[in-house]
Amino acid sequence: MAKKSKSVLVVGAGIAGIQASLDLAEMGLDVHLVEESPTIGGRMPQLDKTFPTNDCSMCILSPKMSECARHPGITLHTLSSVTSITGDPGNLKCRVLKRAKYVDPVKCVACGLCEEKCPVKVDDAFDMALRKRKAISRYFLQSIPAEYTIDKEHCLYLTKGVCKLCEKTCPAGAIKFDDKDQEVELKVGAVIMATGIDAFNPIGFGHFGYHLYKNVVTSLEFERMLSASGPFGGHVVKASDQKEPKKLAFIQCVGSRDESINKNYCSSACCMFAIKQSIIAKEHIKALEPTVFYMDIRAFGKDFDKYYDKAQNQYGVKFIRSKISEIREKEDGTLKLKYSLENGEIRYEQFDMVVLSIGLEPRKNLEALAGQLDINLNEFGFCRSEAFKPVQTSRPGIYVCGGMNGPKDIPESVVAASGAVAGTLKSLKIERQALAASDGESGEINVIGERPRIGTFVCHCGINIAGVVDVKKVAAEAGELPNVEHAENVMYACSSDCLETIKQRIEEHHLNRIVVAACTPRTHEPLFRETIKEAGLNPYLFEMANIRDQCSWAHMDEPELATSKAGDLVKMAVAKARNLSPLERLPIGINPKALVIGGGLAGMIAALSIAEAGHEVVLVEKDKELGGHVRKLYYHLSGKDPQALLSETIQKVKKHKAIELLVNHEIQQINGYVGNFTTTIHSPKTDKETTVEHGAVIVATGAKEHRPSEYGYGQSTRIVTQTEFEKMIHDQSFPKGRLRNVVMIQCVGSREPDKMVCSRVCCSDAMKNGLELKKVNPRADIFVCYRDIRTYGFKEKYYTELRDKGAMFLRFEPDGKPKVEVQTIDDPNSKLTVTAFDPIMEKEVVIAADLVVLSAGIDALEENSTLAKMLKVPLNADGMFLEAHVKLRPVDFATDGIFVCGLAHGPKDMDETMAQAQAAASRALSFLTKESILAEGTIAEINADLCSGCGYCEEVCAYTAIEVNPETQVAEVNDALCKGCGTCVASCRCGALDLRGFSNKQLFSVFNELELIKED
């Protein structure tokens, strides 16, 4: 048998590719991340805000981008693409084309002088061509890797052989006109594809006048307009007169849900995107009147409906259900919209600006790529994944995530990414990782008790700093400061020769603290810390003064003042350095075993994924049988059989040697923290207790179908829920022999004022059962009373199919719900009528129903609160488990080592549940595969003598990292859980707490320098 590989190829470095790479690298695997563009990040950096929290997209993404770029297990190949993959799973050969950058990435310091001088202007793709960039450019200002590349299509020298201005300007000598494309071969065990999506191009589409009318823009262009770092600095103006718009229209489903252009699918994200943009635009321009023209609002995700409600009721965004037939531009640039309402009435309205909510479609080059890599596409040109195999392509060993196999929003992409990782593990070699020798303690120079001997290095950064700040003067003054043993100027502090110089100086002058005055610590602190560590110093004996990003660049016209400020910043950094002490990152042992709570589909898949990666799992189920909610499902839209999947999965779980199965058991108590949990499990049947020690917990406790109290449920055997109906179809046992009229009512127990939640699956379940009924009884008439049909993604086609088969759809408003009347209660033969209002015909319809099917939503389990308390993790307002971050940490809890998946997290379909279960497994494995992890160095510490045990720190801590010991009445910090924010420190009434690395003494010493400043 061939040896398993430790290498993986990830193609595409958007958020999905980044997440997959990080998960894999954390498990000790070698990742090659191939990206076509010059930067990692994908679509997210283009977004201003994200729904439904209005989180700033770049704020949440940039830490992940730097982590990805810095991770020793990840090799980045930007401006590269995969050309072929040969071989079998576990042993794949991939050819990667690395295109010439014409700039040496090692030498380039991203100062941007070349771009200033470059004479060629090109449309900036990142800013949707709303501004120009140069032929040599950085993809965007926060791109990673931070380097410039030459666009060979436009460069004057490369096209016409003249210019070379950039080469003359570059102070680092980084321009490399003789750079060549290269092809490399990578041997890997598995491949994850995450090449993402494109946005629909509406040029010439419909009668919307995109590119003809100035004030018609796409949603992506509008997003760049809203962005503070975008082409207009976040100021939304009309192209026609540069004035703020007052009336703004959003047109939904442009390039989605349209059979005429082979797009009979829903792009899933655009409704929320438009709601977000209308809210953010309204925050920018108070007087703005946004209107959204839509067919159905598909706010189907967790907490999305609350966001939709907020847009309507708090921000006054108008929503009009309509079809736009055309847009005409008037002379002054205003736009006249012609639209028809549900009842066919034609209306006209004028707007200042129109945003086209463009759909998502497969990447332009996907067809060619799929051909090269021999993977199948689906009918719409997306990568094909079979039902119940949400992260697999048609080719074994190649997995898929993100938008590549269907429209997804950010958290779904992240879930799919971690899920795909779990898929690859079978064909990869995973070993438990010991701490690298350099990580824990080592032969560090002991500096305790020695007086500070500070070395200060002041960087020129070419002319980026030196062009404004008198760096010689700054270095000279620094040399005069107390405890500064050595000060010098360096051209590029981050260049490899300068890093060597720093190491040499440490040895020559016996330096024990280092200050570098250069760019920002955000990007460069890790590099310098690593350097001084190599020279034998504790990496925390380092401080940076940011004299570029926050000084020379921000004060370009005031060289004298900038020099004096740079001097102050250095003084402050030196003052802090004087008080720095070495910090230790304590290792925390990790127990390799996992506990999975809940034996439904999610729990079983999570347990199997972990077991298949070679780790023991304890799977606890409170019922006597495995299977959870799926036990009630007989059909799937794809035509596949959920029961077959279920029995196959149950067999696998029962057979797997690494899974210890405890059915009929309940969790009694959970103690401990990441890597070191102790759980007591109780069997009510035998009244016996078992204690398990484990390193991670996965919560997969599921949810339940809502039990309706409305629409006469319980009054007749002919009023049933959707799952009861599904069983009837399966058993062919209907309460009334001949079914003629079947009325379905949607949103039962969902989207109500006290439960503003969409249950996500009920619309598709209605389509599914409707189509199944039509199969066994083609003459049945189906009526669906609904509010919005939310058949997102590829489910849309089943909605179309059911409509084509003659089902009637009657829309209702929350204040005009259908009425169900049972003539004689409890009589199975009683007359049953449904009265609904038809907004198309504008009249009441009375249906003599043979069966009323209620699409009852999904409710959280009451017992969630008990488990949440045991685990000390939060629930949301609806009682569902609340993840650490709704966008980027969708299966993690804020507390390390605890994860969530399946219905316990929120309503979702079977494929989504399976992907999420696999995701939770790989997130857990990113801890479990390590023998130990290192606690943070920057953590809170307590002076026990001063602590009064008031417990206020315990209350403010978001990570349960500090607790008052009930015996000693003194707070104790858990090093493993503390993240070092310092909230508890500033809250401590006794001054008993302090934050290592940002201690009171260190910060006070920094202000003391302020006084010196004043006396100058």
Add this chain to the structure above:
Amino acid sequence: MGKTFNPKITAFLCKWCSYTGADLAGTSRLQYPTAIIPIKVMCSSRVDPVFLIRAFLKGADGVLIGGCHPGDCHYESGNYHTRRRFAILQSIFDSLNLEKDRLRLSWISASEGPKFARVCNEFTDKIQKMGPNPTRKNMFI
């Protein structure tokens, strides 16, 4: 004294949002006065009220705290604690004989370079008009 007044404003910036926003202002070459002296902290909630009072006593003419927008805190809820503490601190500034207008709290995200520059410009303008911090002169500690 008698020369032009060049105020000193201490800006406590949280590592994740505002410090990143300040960097972006620089990368975008947005200009603001040199009066702003940044001090990086892990979270705006690390800013002990004592720091602010101390900064004033040590001669800062203004103090700015920059944190993540509500809901964006890297540490879940740190900025909510900052907001609460800030409100209370401002309310006792009068009794400490400090001018509460010299204190400003701003939510600045990592993509809001322009906002960072704007806040710095506005705040420096305001402090310029208020004149030097009188507290330091009166201090006999």
